[in-house]
Amino acid sequence: MIEDGASAPGSGLLKDYQDPGTPPGTLSSADGESGPARVVLTSYSAADIEVREIDDPEALDGLRGSGRVHWIHVIGLADVSVVEHLGKAFDLHPLALEDVLTLGQRPKVEEFDDTVFCIVQHLAYGREGLEKTQVSLFLGTNFVITFQPRGTDLFEPVRERLVKGRAKLRQKGAGYLAYAILDLIVDAAFPALEALGDHLDAIEEGILEKPDQEDIENLQGVRRELLVLRQVLWPQREVMGRLSREEHELMADDLRVYFRDCYDHAVQALEVSENFREMASGLLDIYLTSLSHRLNDVMKVLTIISTVFMPLSFLAGVYGMNFDRAQPLNMPELGWRYGYLGFWGVTLAGIATMLWLFRRKGWL
Amino acid sequence: MIEDGASAPGSGLLKDYQDPGTPPGTLSSADGESGPARVVLTSYSAADIEVREIDDPEALDGLRGSGRVHWIHVIGLADVSVVEHLGKAFDLHPLALEDVLTLGQRPKVEEFDDTVFCIVQHLAYGREGLEKTQVSLFLGTNFVITFQPRGTDLFEPVRERLVKGRAKLRQKGAGYLAYAILDLIVDAAFPALEALGDHLDAIEEGILEKPDQEDIENLQGVRRELLVLRQVLWPQREVMGRLSREEHELMADDLRVYFRDCYDHAVQALEVSENFREMASGLLDIYLTSLSHRLNDVMKVLTIISTVFMPLSFLAGVYGMNFDRAQPLNMPELGWRYGYLGFWGVTLAGIATMLWLFRRKGWL
Amino acid sequence: MIEDGASAPGSGLLKDYQDPGTPPGTLSSADGESGPARVVLTSYSAADIEVREIDDPEALDGLRGSGRVHWIHVIGLADVSVVEHLGKAFDLHPLALEDVLTLGQRPKVEEFDDTVFCIVQHLAYGREGLEKTQVSLFLGTNFVITFQPRGTDLFEPVRERLVKGRAKLRQKGAGYLAYAILDLIVDAAFPALEALGDHLDAIEEGILEKPDQEDIENLQGVRRELLVLRQVLWPQREVMGRLSREEHELMADDLRVYFRDCYDHAVQALEVSENFREMASGLLDIYLTSLSHRLNDVMKVLTIISTVFMPLSFLAGVYGMNFDRAQPLNMPELGWRYGYLGFWGVTLAGIATMLWLFRRKGWL
Amino acid sequence: MIEDGASAPGSGLLKDYQDPGTPPGTLSSADGESGPARVVLTSYSAADIEVREIDDPEALDGLRGSGRVHWIHVIGLADVSVVEHLGKAFDLHPLALEDVLTLGQRPKVEEFDDTVFCIVQHLAYGREGLEKTQVSLFLGTNFVITFQPRGTDLFEPVRERLVKGRAKLRQKGAGYLAYAILDLIVDAAFPALEALGDHLDAIEEGILEKPDQEDIENLQGVRRELLVLRQVLWPQREVMGRLSREEHELMADDLRVYFRDCYDHAVQALEVSENFREMASGLLDIYLTSLSHRLNDVMKVLTIISTVFMPLSFLAGVYGMNFDRAQPLNMPELGWRYGYLGFWGVTLAGIATMLWLFRRKGWL
């Protein structure tokens, strides 16, 4: 199985999968890179807010009925029991829980009777290139549950806005919170795209200055990352599109304009990545013409040298022949007073003529 | 963040974006290139018209209820307070205002209860290549509000037509004014396309005469501009298509045929740009075959020279050997009376034969 | 502005356009190539028919109410007043009239209350390559008005059929007349396609015999014409498709099967042009492989010559060395009785071996 | 006009066409290759069957009302009167009859009030490559009329099944007979595809062994045939798809599952041909890399020879110089006892070193 976020070739394209024939809904912990679960509960109403870390999952049991909005954020998926417990406490569908634990999923949205479930991929451009982190989100009447397999808390900015009491976010309920989280994920694609664009620009500069095989390998790396991007951004766009048209009772009517904005951003990210793909193949074209140019240049040098020196060497060879000068017609030039100077005269005139010809042909 | 209208590679493809996690509807001034706001108010009825510059935004407050059509055109987005004030005075949606201030947006149309909002991109081909200017437009019952981030007033021609009292424009209300503005923007693509086409033709001429690496870089530049064009023209076509089918109460039925005309123009601009893309890749093909031809030519020169002089040099070498002529069988040619002349005869005959052969093969 | 039918690169792709900001419905005469108007009126019923040239447009005023079918064909668009007069007399929409006068339009169909308006492009393959002529057609209850910017009357065959009294055409009313005209235009694409196909075949033959740069320029020319073709044929297909589904009262039910036939022809023309596009890129492939082959051939000649003569020249050089033969070990071969003959023996054996090797490698 | 089934380039892509302006429904005999009409009438009920050749078309007049199923198969379209007579006797639409006589049509299905008309193309792979034969079929309440322009009777297998009294075919009426005929035509694509696939495999083998220009011409031929195939198979798929959804009263409900099966086969044939197209462009890639490899090999030979012999020739040249050995510093090597042997020692060591270097570089 290929690990989420790893940089080996082909990685990021294939999702994790269970052995064919495994019963559906079987929960097995996500791959080893995933750390132990850290559970952060944020409960709020317009009036007050409480943030605390939960160590014992059973503390979450009574939350469902209360009048406040509860946001449970789970970081680390190594511990299946936390996921199972949440599944029971909030009545989540086992297939959805299986998806939470299987990394590398295609972004999607799934409606159940009283929850909306969606999977998206958070993109970032780190030291090892493009990294995607699978985020799963359950939206219920007064709760949002999010899962992130590892790393630092992605949603700290949202929690800060909640704590700072910015009115809209605290008053608008669980649906708006889900929007705020998904909006953050969609917008995270832009800095990643910008980094990729810078990378492309650097490769272009390298190719124009001096194309070497390394450039082409870097370019191939970028193209692979763009494939991963597309694999994420196409369905992410669909997810946002569907949420913006969603008629589920959990989605208040006035939320739609927000999700439509989110959808517009997702479309734009996708378009940029598609254009990067075109630019990448344009770079390959430049690279190939550049190689062709260099070959032409090399061949011109060779041809100029050969064209100048082959006839001259022939001439020198002629006057190195040993025809018997006793015969008057044999090589009389060798006995001329200015023979040698004449030879050099012809030689230099020949070189000058050749160079003039080559210059006229534009080869110099 | 990449600046609108800048010419660095990759620019124009990525929109401005706020840091992920920024609350929606947060208004921050557009990038620094955007000048301070200049507000031009044009109020008219069929009978009379008044044009004046507004310094104090509060002068705009009472306009909404009156019986005339008001067109407020804002040039320069550096001053957020003007946008905020207009937002409050005309009850504009905060997400739309955020879009107004974020440059590089994808053209789109958004319906609200009592306004229609659309973003389009005005294209021009200036000294630094293709330039796009984002124009945002709000259409309300008796008002149109337009925003342009900087530069000279794009809509002077429309205002002139209003002032000159051309009947239809003055009588038909705010919807028709919006049409006139959008029509101008859609049609602005044609001179830009014409300039791009001229550029392509110039590159083609250069390639056919003498292909060099600079041509390929120019071509790559054009292809990038065509990517930007497509990114603008595709959604612009959608915007016009949707407006021509729009059933919003603000859109009078007889406006639709005008927007349909606008849509036809948008389609045509898009088609031309797509065809330019094909022509650009055709030029790359010409370029590559042209390089291949030159290589062939260079190699032919080399081969001709080598084929002529290598055997001759060998021959001269032979008669430069020092075999002991005391042995009668050793190099008797050297003692012949016409040996040297014979050598030249063979040499010239060889050259003539070679040239005849090459001519027959079509290499000369 | 680019002229209709001109053959400069890029022409035919961009339509004429008015300066952005020009009020819609402004009538300005089509470009200078367009001649003065010649107006031919054909009035008929099943019983009789009358064909005459109209000099004074006012003669057309009373026609609208009468019980016969009137076909007004205008050749030459330099005279705006004729178009304006017709517009008033038959109540034609100003936007449609503007389209009539703007050449290079995309084929389209537009329904108005009591007229159907369509623009199509007549294709022909003349001395200067593909030529397109914009034809505009208005269909009303008992009239058809057609415009053609210049040239000889395209619709003479239809008029002849009318005059010869072929029953169906005279009895079926204005809709069937419009069909007959459009059918002629759609079918005109086939001889043009056939000429283009012949052109492609000629280029292919040239490339297979002896590829030179001219072929590639011809090929590029054909590809550009195919782009123009596609730009015309795609929307032409849509026009016919829409007319075959049209529910306008002007379209009798039994006309639909005729327009469907027309649509089938339009589809077929489009498919042929798309296949020609594929064939054209196939030719480019052949061309490139052909160049590659020639390079290989040239290099083989060079390599054979070098491989044969370089070692031999070395050998001749060796026996041209001046080692002091007083030393017994220095170059004893030079004193051998058969030294020189042996040298030639080695030389000829070497040449024979090389040629045998090259033949075995398949290089000869 | 291009003939059906001919093998000239471009043929098969363009349909026959009548001169533009010819009145619709004009019947003119199909091209000269089409033989005189042979008419075979097969009349059957579940109980009995009669097959006979009809010489006088008038014998067909009374058939329409009788209670049996009549299948009239016309081979040869040179004789327009037969087609005209059938048209009158069975009330067939004139546009459909015109299509029957125009070869090279796009497969299509057309519904009339009491008949369903369809055109399909029978594919076969003969000595001259892919051959298509246009088959037209009219289905009426109790009759099926089929036309085939020339050749041996394509539908002999169906007639045999009828005669052998296979129950279903005899009992199920005219619709099932039409299905049996169309099924035969759709399935005929598979042997043709198999032959094309074998052809592709043979080309691939040739390219891998020794690529020459002929392979590329063969490949181009196959690509052209694949274009023809696609032009036939795409609309054929549509025809079958539409028949399988057809709600015409002539189509019994239980026929649909049979036409759906037919549709599945048509889809599969299309997919195979699309994959062959991809394989054909894959072969072009192999071909180009193969040429590139050969060029590399040729250049390596040249470079090895030059690198070995150029320095050695220089050395031989040095010792062939005539510096005045009276001066003690001039060329003392020439007088050494082992000078000549030393020269050969250096020469052989040089050759050995070079070969070792080239082997290490992998050039040998």
Added chain:
Amino acid sequence: MIEDGASAPGSGLLKDYQDPGTPPGTLSSADGESGPARVVLTSYSAADIEVREIDDPEALDGLRGSGRVHWIHVIGLADVSVVEHLGKAFDLHPLALEDVLTLGQRPKVEEFDDTVFCIVQHLAYGREGLEKTQVSLFLGTNFVITFQPRGTDLFEPVRERLVKGRAKLRQKGAGYLAYAILDLIVDAAFPALEALGDHLDAIEEGILEKPDQEDIENLQGVRRELLVLRQVLWPQREVMGRLSREEHELMADDLRVYFRDCYDHAVQALEVSENFREMASGLLDIYLTSLSHRLNDVMKVLTIISTVFMPLSFLAGVYGMNFDRAQPLNMPELGWRYGYLGFWGVTLAGIATMLWLFRRKGWL
């Protein structure tokens, strides 16, 4: 006819087919590779389960009415009578039975009155590359019948889950069993894709290290396998999509979420295979640039050698000339005291200069 699972070129793309004209529903045994039938009956209720091999097909006759779920799995299709018998006993449509026996079918789903029939392809990556095995499945009220042409039992894992009494599978009826079987087949694509991906990575490594013709043949092989994959995975996705929307009474409502999960997996497998296709053409690009690089390198060596030694050989040739030194102006250098040393000085300086120039040009 091409055999299922064989590895000859073109295989796997074309399905088996019967001779055109064969009556529909004719059952002929699948190709010879298919072994004799082995029939495994698994009958279960929530309470108990029974697994046994059936030798005499008549033992299956009474099963249909009983209250338990029956799963009949047939391995080996050489024996038509078993299929025929099952067809009669369970009232299966003859066209479906024909499809069961024709290997290489396109995945599809077909609804009949009281059964749902589907064909899918099980993918595995064995020693001989990609292998596909056609699986046919009939779902009835209380039975599932599956066919597999040969090999070991694919569905052993499902049967084990049944035997181990895992609650859901035993309680949910025939529809859920069908889901479990199809889920296994869809998921089997992932290990096959992983193997293909590893293969691609290995080729990439080979190309980057040292591109040779074998790599390109391997790559071509992978591209062909990807074509086969796509031909299977596209319709497989459609099959799952349709089952997840299926409203057939056999499909309980709560099954749909399971089939939707299955559909998601099918989409993901398809996307991965499409991305592999892009990666494969990326490899071709790397390969071509790599060859170009090598050619450049080879030519540089040749040019360096020639540029260094051609002028030097010329110089040696000059001093090997035999001008008559009796004339004072002829070749005085030959008599200089340091002439020979000077020659070597010039030679070495020339070599040094050249090498310095080449290093500056970056050729070394």
